[in-house]
Each structure stands twice: as structure tokens, then as C-alpha cells.
Amino acid sequence: MPELRSQRLRRSNHQGDALRLGMNWTEEDLGKPQILVESAYGMGHPGTFHFRPLIEEVSNGVFEAGGKPGVFYTSDICDGIAQAHAGMSYSLVSRDVQAAMIEIHALGHPHDGIVLISGNDKSVPAHLIAIARCDLPAIHVPGGTQLNAPNYSTSDLLWGMGAAVERGELPHAELEKHQKGACPTCGACQFMGSASTGQVLSEALGLALPGSALIPSPLTRHMRVARAAGKQILELVAGDIRPSKILTREAFENAITLHAAVGGSTNSLLHLPAIAREVGVDITIDDFDRIHRRVPVLANAKTTGRYPVEYLWYAGGVPAVMLQVQDLLHLDCLTVTGQTLGENLAQIERGTFFFETRGFLANVKVEVEEIIRPRRDPFGPEGGVAVLRGNLAPGGAVIKHFSVPPEMHVHVGPARVFDTEDRAVEALINRDVKPGDVVVIRYEGPRANGMPEMYYATAIIAASKELSATCAVVTDGRYSGAAKGPAVGHVTPEALDGGPIALLEDGDLIEINVPQRRLAVVGTAAGPLDSSAVDSLLAERRSRWTRPKARHERGILSLYGRVAASPAEGAYLA
Numbered sequence: 001m002p003e004l005r006s007q008r009l010r011r012s013n014h015q016g017d018a019l020r021l022g023m024n025w026t027e028e029d030l031g032k033p034q035i036l037v038e039s040a041y042g043m044g045h046p047g048t049f050h051f052r053p054l055i056e057e058v059s060n061g062v063f064e065a066g067g068k069p070g071v072f073y074t075s076d077i078c079d080g081i082a083q084a085h086a087g088m089s090y091s092l093v094s095r096d097v098q099a100a101m102i103e104i105h106a107l108g109h110p111h112d113g114i115v116l117i118s119g120n121d122k123s124v125p126a127h128l129i130a131i132a133r134c135d136l137p138a139i140h141v142p143g144g145t146q147l148n149a150p151n152y153s154t155s156d157l158l159w160g161m162g163a164a165v166e167r168g169e170l171p172h173a174e175l176e177k178h179q180k181g182a183c184p185t186c187g188a189c190q191f192m193g194s195a196s197t198g199q200v201l202s203e204a205l206g207l208a209l210p211g212s213a214l215i216p217s218p219l220t221r222h223m224r225v226a227r228a229a230g231k232q233i234l235e236l237v238a239g240d241i242r243p244s245k246i247l248t249r250e251a252f253e254n255a256i257t258l259h260a261a262v263g264g265s266t267n268s269l270l271h272l273p274a275i276a277r278e279v280g281v282d283i284t285i286d287d288f289d290r291i292h293r294r295v296p297v298l299a300n301a302k303t304t305g306r307y308p309v310e311y312l313w314y315a316g317g318v319p320a321v322m323l324q325v326q327d328l329l330h331l332d333c334l335t336v337t338g339q340t341l342g343e344n345l346a347q348i349e350r351g352t353f354f355f356e357t358r359g360f361l362a363n364v365k366v367e368v369e370e371i372i373r374p375r376r377d378p379f380g381p382e383g384g385v386a387v388l389r390g391n392l393a394p395g396g397a398v399i400k401h402f403s404v405p406p407e408m409h410v411h412v413g414p415a416r417v418f419d420t421e422d423r424a425v426e427a428l429i430n431r432d433v434k435p436g437d438v439v440v441i442r443y444e445g446p447r448a449n450g451m452p453e454m455y456y457a458t459a460i461i462a463a464s465k466e467l468s469a470t471c472a473v474v475t476d477g478r479y480s481g482a483a484k485g486p487a488v489g490h491v492t493p494e495a496l497d498g499g500p501i502a503l504l505e506d507g508d509l510i511e512i513n514v515p516q517r518r519l520a521v522v523g524t525a526a527g528p529l530d531s532s533a534v535d536s537l538l539a540e541r542r543s544r545w546t547r548p549k550a551r552h553e554r555g556i557l558s559l560y561g562r563v564a565a566s567p568a569e570g571a572y573l574a
Contacts, residue, residue, distance in 0.1 A: 009110035039117035042075025047120035050186035061230020076123040089450035096573035098126035119143020124198030125271035132278035137236035142199035144217035146187035148308035156482040160463025187217035190308035193481030197264035204258035206335030250330035260295035260383025265481025274570030292383025314360040315371035390520030395492030435470040444477030445494025446564035455480035490567040
């Protein structure tokens with residue numbers, strides 16, 4: 001074993017031992033490997049509220065293996081609770097603030113290894129960024145999922161119901177009835193949104209123990225996994241197995257392959273490049289487009305699919321999906337087990353994991369192939385995400401076309417332009433948006449407003465039979481992983497930086513063309529124009545455009561507005 005960082009730093013810090021002995025440390029503990037056990041535990045939402053037993057089990061595992069755990073917390077906020085008000089602007093930047101606090105805890109103290117516990121939209125990518133940045137031996141413990149709600153309901157459906165209540169079309173008591181049962185347990189929401197997708201990516205990268213992503217949170221297996229992670233981290237410290245040995249380009253390609261196979265959230269196109277940047281690996285949105293073209297969607301999971309994510313774990317979880325696409329994976333990638341991905345999968349097949357998980361499906365009389373479709377009969381012929389470019393998004397834009405009706409894969413419609421999400425939502429609730437319109441929501445990018453989700457707008461459209469198959473949304477903001485329908489986000493450059501989206505006017509004809517990967521202005525209210533005429537028109541408008549005053553002049557959003565990278569690069573806090 002190499003000399004422990006903690007012991008080397010003890011020799012130069014003569015106060016540290018005394019301060020530790022002033023807490024729950026013994027003299028024997030001082031010589032043990034010191035392990036940071038950090039979680040997103042807090043009372044902000046169901047995705048972290050259940051972490052205290054997991055923290056205890058990780059700590060027990062560390063003690064059993066001869067280490068000394070140090071428990072720290074950096075809680076997160078919930079995208080669902082921050083939704084539809086100014087709080088959503090804090091969501092994306094919270095990822096980078098959490099990562100910075102873990103970096104401070106890990107490297108500001110003499111820790112030798114890290115175990116991080118998280119399961120939600122921004123806490124998982126924050127933890128993976130921190131693991132990559134600190135490059136101490138590390139394991140991530142995914143926070144698991146909720147049990148499914150009555151009638152397979154999910155909390156994302158409440159937005160469309162809320163809009164109907166505001167219009168007077170639905171009694172408030174009906175909304176309340178569904179609110180009471182939508183989140184029956186702790187854990188991540190029951191659809192393949194950003195939270196569940198992040199857990200899948202953690203395991204796919206090799207940073208979580210095999211089969212640990214998406215465990216239904218009430219199961220005691222979750223605590224056994226936490227205990228195992230606490231023990232295994234001492235093996236990684238002894239072998240000096242660091243994230244820089246695990247997070248290779250091939251590991252990131254494995255993660256994107258799994259992202260495609262499960263129909264993952266578009267937010268991953270912000271997170272994986274930011275994680276990769278910390279280890280010097282250049283992952284771009286074009287890597288997603290390239291890999292998604294050759295990997296089918298296999299997971300029949302909500303919101304596009306039929307079943308809650310809980311059932312995906314019962315069908316065998318990430319290992320089962322990996323086995324379906326193993327010919328597309330780099331099986332020689334190292335993982336936190338100390339073995340390769342291929343060795344892990346072989347061990348899973350020999351063991352009892354599938355017997356345990358799939359027995360739950362047998363209880364409800366659902367076949368495994370109904371949840372994880374075989375390659376010969378995929379849920380979608382290729383991965384769910386496409387990157388679009390054109391005169392409206394020269395730096396790229398993102399669409400989850402898997403969730404888009406086929407008739408909307410090619411669409412041309414007149415722009416309805418809004419400078420804030422609130423104005424767009426108001427127009428949608430008042431039925432001021434017509435079938436065929438392209439709702440443009442701008443000045444919502446990272447620099448302008450923290451890049452909030454435009455989920456409420458898409459939820460209203462998805463809940464309308466009239467609009468859901470005819471109306472699209474284009475924004476320099478982003479979307480929830482639960483979003484449905486033709487929603488194009490991450491438009492780069494953003495409006496505040498003078499991107500072409502800032503130059504649009506009501507009535508401009510917008511083309512969305514998924515097969516050709518195109519997002520473009522193709523005319524005005526007066527009719528179609530050729531490309532050179534559009535270029536001239538946009539140049540003339542640019543000469544009259546004035547950059548708006550910054551929306552945030554104080555606090556973290558002011559800092560983020562000054563230094564945030566573009567969405568195409570991960571929108572990280574540079």
C-alpha cells in the first residue's frame with residue numbers, strides 16, 4: 001500500500017490529531033485510513049430524506065474494513081419543488097456548488113478515500129464531478145428509486161392537471177387526490193428522468209457497485225450495498241485505484257451507450273461533458289449523437305414507456321441492459337470492484353442477482369422482455385437523443401426525439417416568441433398558442449437565468465390533445481428528463497450571448513428536422529425564404545439588437561451569468 005495521504009499530512013499538522021480527539025476519535029483511529037462519507041442527505045425532497053441508514057451502513061463498512069469514516073453533508077434542491085418559480089434558476093448551478101463543497105471537504109481534510117451517496121437530478125452529477133476532480137479512491141452509492149404509485153401514476157402528471165385546474169376544467173379535489181398518492185416512498189421519481197438516468201450513468205462509468213443503480217429504496221439490499229461500498233473503498237485505497245484509472249474515454253462511451261439504451265434524460269448532455277472535463281477527456285454532444293444512432297432504446301420505462309423505473313431494476317437493472325448491448329461496450333474498462341466491466345457482468349450472471357430481482361417481476365406477472373426489450377425487438381430503433389444544428393443553433397441544440405410523435409420529426413411552424421418562461425406558460429394556459437406554433441422561450445440560458453427547465457410549458461402542451469401532436473418548443477433553457485413531445489433545448493449560442501435565437505420575431509418560420517439533424521429559420525410571416533435571404537435578414541436584425549441588462553446582479557446566479565460555459569460544453573461554472 002502506498003503511504004496514506006492522511007498519515008503524510010499528520011506529520012506536518014501538529015494540531016490536527018488534537019482536534020480529532022476532541023470529537024469521536026480514539027488514538028487508534030488516528031492511524032487508520034480516513035474515508036470521507038458524504039451524502040446529499042437533507043429534508044428537501046424524497047430523493048435524499050432516506051439516506052441516514054445508508055450513511056450508517058457505509059460507515060459500518062468502513063469501520064469493519066479497518067478505516068475511520070468522517071461524515072459530511074452537502075444537500076441538494078429538488079427540481080420538482082423548484083419548478084415553475086424563480087427557484088428553478090438555481091438548479092443547474094447547484095450542481096457545481098455541491099461539487100465544490102465536496103472538493104473542499106475531501107481535499108481540505110486529510111482524507112484517503114471517498115464514498116458519496118446521492119440519487120437525484122443535480123446531486124449525482126455533482127458527486128461524479130467531485131469524484132473526478134479530487135481523484136482520490138472513490139465509490140458512488142446511488143440513492144435508489146421510489147416504489148410506484150397507485151395506478152402507475154407519476155408526479156410529473158400533476159403539471160398538466162394543475163393547468164386544467166387553473167383553466168377551470170378540473171376540480172381542485174381531483175388534483176389533490178393524485179397529489180396524495182404520487183410519491184408513496186422516498187427515492188428518485190419513478191420515471192427515467194435526470195435522477196434515474198444519473199444513477200444509470202454512475203454504474204455504467206464503473207463508479208458504482210454492479211446492480212446498485214435504481215434499487216427500490218425500501219429494500220434492505222440498499223443497505224447491504226452501502227455496507228459493501230464502505231468495505232470496498234478500503235480495497236481501492238490499498239490498491240491506489242483512483243477515478244483517473246476508471247474514467248477513461250472508453251468508460252464515457254459506455255455511459256453514453258447505456259444512456260441511449262435506457263432512453264435517458266437530455267440533461268446528461270450537460271453533465272457527462274462536465275464530468276469528463278475533470279479528467280481531461282473530451283466528450284462532446286456530438287458523441288451522444290454518434291452513439292445514439294447505433295444503440296436502440298431497450299428500456300420500456302416511463303415517461304415515454306409504460307412501466308415505472310422500479311420495474312427496470314426488477315428486470316435486472318443496469319447489468320441486464322449491459323448484457324443486451326455488450327457487443328457495443330468496452331468490457332475491459334476498470335471499475336470500483338477492482339475488476340473490469342466484463343468480469344463484473346460474468347460474475348453477475350453466475351450469481352443470484354437476477355434470481356432476486358426478477359422474482360419481483362414474477363410476483364406481478366410481467367415478463368422481463370416486456371421491461372427490457374431484446375435487441376431483435378427494441379422499444380426504439382435508435383437512441384432517444386439527437387443533436388440539431390443550423391442557422392438557429394450553430395453551436396448545437398438537443399431534442400429527445402424518442403419522445404416525439406413520428407409526424408413531428410419534421411415540422412415547420414410559425415414562431416411564438418417569449419423572453420421568459422412565465423410569459424410562455426401564461427399564453428399556454430390562456431390558450432393563446434395555436435396548433436402548429438413553435439413556442440420559442442429565450443433568455444433562459446446559463447448566463448441569462450441559470451438555464452432552468454422549461455418543464456411546465458412542455459407539460460401543458462403534452463396534456464393537450466390539440467397541441468401535443470402539432471406544437472413544438474425551442475429554447476436556450478433545458479428540459480426535465482420527464483419532458484415529452486417535440487421540445488428542443490440547449491440552443492447554443494444562447495440569446496444573451498447574441499445567439500440567433502435572440503433575433504427571432506413572431507411569425508418567423510422555424511424548421512425542426514430530426515432526420516437531417518437541422519434546426520433553422522426558413523422564412524418569415526410573409527413566407528419561405530432561401531438560406532441567403534435568411535442570413536441577410538438575421539444580419540440586419542443583429543445590427544439592431546441590444547444585449548439586455550443582466551437579470552441577476554448579486555449572488556451565485558450573478559457569478560454564474562458571468563462565467564458559465566456554454567451548454568454544448570456542459571454549462572459548468574468555469
